[in-house]
Amino acid sequence: GAGVSQTPSNKVTEKGKYVELRCDPISGHTALYWYRQSLGQGPEFLIYFQGTGAADDSGLPNDRFFAVRPEGSVSTLKIQRTERGDSAVYLCASSSPPDTQYFGPGTRLTVL
Amino acid sequence: DQQVKQNSPSLSVQEGRISILNCDYTNSMFDYFLWYKKYPAEGPTFLISISSIKDKNEDGRFTVFLNKSAKHLSLHIVPSQPGDSAVYFCAASVIPGANSKLTFGKGITLSVRP
Numbered sequence: 001g002a003g004v005s006q007t008p009s010n011k012v013t014e015k016g017k018y019v020e021l022r023c024d025p026i027s028g029h030t031a032l033y034w035y036r037q038s039l040g041q042g043p044e045f046l047i048y049f050q051g052t053g054a055a056d057d058s059g060l061p062n063d064r065f066f067a068v069r070p071e072g073s074v075s076t077l078k079i080q081r082t083e084r085g086d087s088a089v090y091l092c093a094s095s096s097p098p099d100t101q102y103f104g105p106g107t108r109l110t111v112l
Numbered sequence: 113d114q115q116v117k118q119n120s121p122s123l124s125v126q127e128g129r130i131s132i133l134n135c136d137y138t139n140s141m142f143d144y145f146l147w148y149k150k151y152p153a154e155g156p157t158f159l160i161s162i163s164s165i166k167d168k169n170e171d172g173r174f175t176v177f178l179n180k181s182a183k184h185l186s187l188h189i190v191p192s193q194p195g196d197s198a199v200y201f202c203a204a205s206v207i208p209g210a211n212s213k214l215t216f217g218k219g220i221t222l223s224v225r226p
Contacts, residue, residue, distance in 0.1 A: 042116075045214065091155055100146065100161065101214065102158065
């Protein structure tokens with residue numbers, strides 16, 4: 001079946017701009033996770049949704065970052081006033097608990 | 113502060129031999145451990161996991177060993193194949209199962225020489 005998909009695959013933006021990153025989870029998966037992977041590091045947790053609600057947003061670095069999942073399926077990660085330090089690969093994963101998390105290919109964000 | 117540590121950034125082994133990838137953790141609340149494999153331009157792919165109530169879990173060529181007293185786990189791949197060349201991430205969660213945030217190490221780049 002179809003895996004987790006993420007769009008766009010690459011996004012280049014200028015410092016100070018607003019970006020939206022989209023994640024389409026595996027059909028039927030109730031849990032959805034966002035992670036960020038910087039160069040030379042492992043994925044770092046950002047936020048976890050169970051259904052439509054954010055069950056854990058402790059990893060969001062500051063209030064410029066926000067994520068939604070209004071219908072319990074597709075999720076959008078929104079970053080306001082982007083900074084060069086936001087450049088990273090943003091990974092989305094989904095799961096049907098207690099099953100493992102399945103990751104998408106990621107969106108590579110570059111802030112110039 | 114890195115709660116999951118993969119201190120060796122790379123490992124090179126001969127095809128057919130055993131690959132041993134190590135991982136250490138500091139948070140005693142971690143209860144569930146996983147290994148993911150990642151190829152360039154792809155997302156991490158789940159390999160194998162182990163609960164803290166076990167000390168070994170085996171799946172084909174892959175075996176994970178857990179030493180809770182030492183806060184150490186290792187992934188053994190035998191025999192190693194060239195297609196195993198990838199970055200391997202160790203991950204851990206506080207809540208049993210995968211239904212919670214994962215804390216990852218920095219990864220180990222494995223190269224299997226033909």
